[in-house]
Amino acid sequence: MQKVRVDAFSLSLDGFAAGPRQSLQDPLGEGGMALHQWALGTRAFHAAHGGGQQGSTGIDDDFVARSMHNVGAWILGRNMFGPIRGAWPDDTWRGWWGDDPPYHVPVFVLTQHAREPLAMAGGTTFHFVTDGIEAALARARAAAGERDVRIGGGVATVQQYLRARLVDELHLAQVPVLLGAGENLFAGLDLPALGYTVKQHVATPAVTHIVLGRD
Amino acid sequence: MQKVRVDAFSLSLDGFAAGPRQSLQDPLGEGGMALHQWALGTRAFHAAHGGGQQGSTGIDDDFVARSMHNVGAWILGRNMFGPIRGAWPDDTWRGWWGDDPPYHVPVFVLTQHAREPLAMAGGTTFHFVTDGIEAALARARAAAGERDVRIGGGVATVQQYLRARLVDELHLAQVPVLLGAGENLFAGLDLPALGYTVKQHVATPAVTHIVLGRD
Numbered sequence: 001m002q003k004v005r006v007d008a009f010s011l012s013l014d015g016f017a018a019g020p021r022q023s024l025q026d027p028l029g030e031g032g033m034a035l036h037q038w039a040l041g042t043r044a045f046h047a048a049h050g051g052g053q054q055g056s057t058g059i060d061d062d063f064v065a066r067s068m069h070n071v072g073a074w075i076l077g078r079n080m081f082g083p084i085r086g087a088w089p090d091d092t093w094r095g096w097w098g099d100d101p102p103y104h105v106p107v108f109v110l111t112q113h114a115r116e117p118l119a120m121a122g123g124t125t126f127h128f129v130t131d132g133i134e135a136a137l138a139r140a141r142a143a144a145g146e147r148d149v150r151i152g153g154g155v156a157t158v159q160q161y162l163r164a165r166l167v168d169e170l171h172l173a174q175v176p177v178l179l180g181a182g183e184n185l186f187a188g189l190d191l192p193a194l195g196y197t198v199k200q201h202v203a204t205p206a207v208t209h210i211v212l213g214r215d
Numbered sequence: 216m217q218k219v220r221v222d223a224f225s226l227s228l229d230g231f232a233a234g235p236r237q238s239l240q241d242p243l244g245e246g247g248m249a250l251h252q253w254a255l256g257t258r259a260f261h262a263a264h265g266g267g268q269q270g271s272t273g274i275d276d277d278f279v280a281r282s283m284h285n286v287g288a289w290i291l292g293r294n295m296f297g298p299i300r301g302a303w304p305d306d307t308w309r310g311w312w313g314d315d316p317p318y319h320v321p322v323f324v325l326t327q328h329a330r331e332p333l334a335m336a337g338g339t340t341f342h343f344v345t346d347g348i349e350a351a352l353a354r355a356r357a358a359a360g361e362r363d364v365r366i367g368g369g370v371a372t373v374q375q376y377l378r379a380r381l382v383d384e385l386h387l388a389q390v391p392v393l394l395g396a397g398e399n400l401f402a403g404l405d406l407p408a409l410g411y412t413v414k415q416h417v418a419t420p421a422v423t424h425i426v427l428g429r430d
Binding site for chain 2: 172191201
């Protein structure tokens with residue numbers, strides 16, 4: 001059955017998924033890159049980025065591999081697509097990821113501002129959705145076919161889908177660093193009241209993995 | 216050198232150290248007891264509560280033992296001492312812990328409402344301090360002599376001492392449960408801005424231990 005998933009969603013100890021002051025220099029906000037080091041060294045990450053058989057194996061690698069498995073479409077918030085706010089000044093901005101983004105499937109970007117679809121190399125096409133999270137999910141579900149829909153982030157987008165009880169599974173990777181400020185996943189969010197409980201918990205030297213689901 | 220410590224401070228995955236609606240029935244708020252299960256089964260906890268050589272050993276036990284070691288005085292917030300708010304109606308309330316509280320040293324309780332010291336069995340005396348956190352710490356430091364001062368909680372008390380940069384070491388035990396509401400340690404607290412960084416990180420099947428300190 002098709003699932004709606006959030007995977008490999010890295011958080012600081014104090015709950016931040018991105019640091020403050022996102023910019024061209026700091027796509028994940030100041031200090032935000034530290035949250036992703038655990039994943040960057042894994043074999044699954046290297047394999048997905050042309051690195052062949054390099055990288056670590058084990059639990060962290062298993063979670064990265066799982067995060068990439070069976071994904072038929074993505075949904076991203078506007079800020080995860082880029083640092084531009086407000087209306088698109090032109091079509092120059094094509095995402096953070098260069099000509100061949102690591103998605104390779106349709107990606108639905110939530111925005112208030114219409115824009116033509118943007119076909120990239122490697123099978124990624126960015127579609128800009130202006131009629132809300134449910135419309136974006138309907139389109140992503142249809143595009144994904146038998147496969148799952150993965151919600152990439154950021155926090156505001158994940159929170160909206162959680163509040164609407166539209167996320168089936170949420171894998172958090174809690175990293176032992178403090179950010180102190182930025183985008184906090186838990187701010188104002190009562191996950192038990194939304195029906196979420198901890199389904200899996202396993203820690204490695206680098207990170208504590210927690211999988212949440214609804215009963 | 217004498218240290219000011221917070222130890223075995225249990226948090227939910229979403230940052231809560233206590234659940235909502237503290238009451239006589241729920242001293243740790245609704246759901247709060249789930250945060251402390253990792254400690255209750257350890258040998259150090261059993262030994263401190265008359266259980267002899269029962270209980271688990273290993274990393275969790277080591278942290279519980281360390282939390283009890285070399286403590287010469289405690290500081291507690293009013294709500295950690297009891298569920299009564301406002302002026303003391305009488306001297307009937309003597310803490311949550313029965314006649315022989317598990318402190319066995321002087322305990323300084325922060326309150327707006329004066330009350331005579333309360334000597335309990337086993338060496339615990341509760342002193343009620345009405346002139347603020349720095350006065351309480353000065354008295355606790357003097358009472359502790361060569362030993363350390365431990366700040367027990369709750370969240371509001373720990374936050375006040377952290378904001379004043381008066382805590383030398385903070386051991387957090389993050390438990391894989393969600394509370395969704397209650398007293399959140401990280402709410403409005405920028406630990407890196409206060410000089411705190413992660414000094415130690417070790418996970419067990421039950422809990423992720425993190426020790427924070429200032430450079």
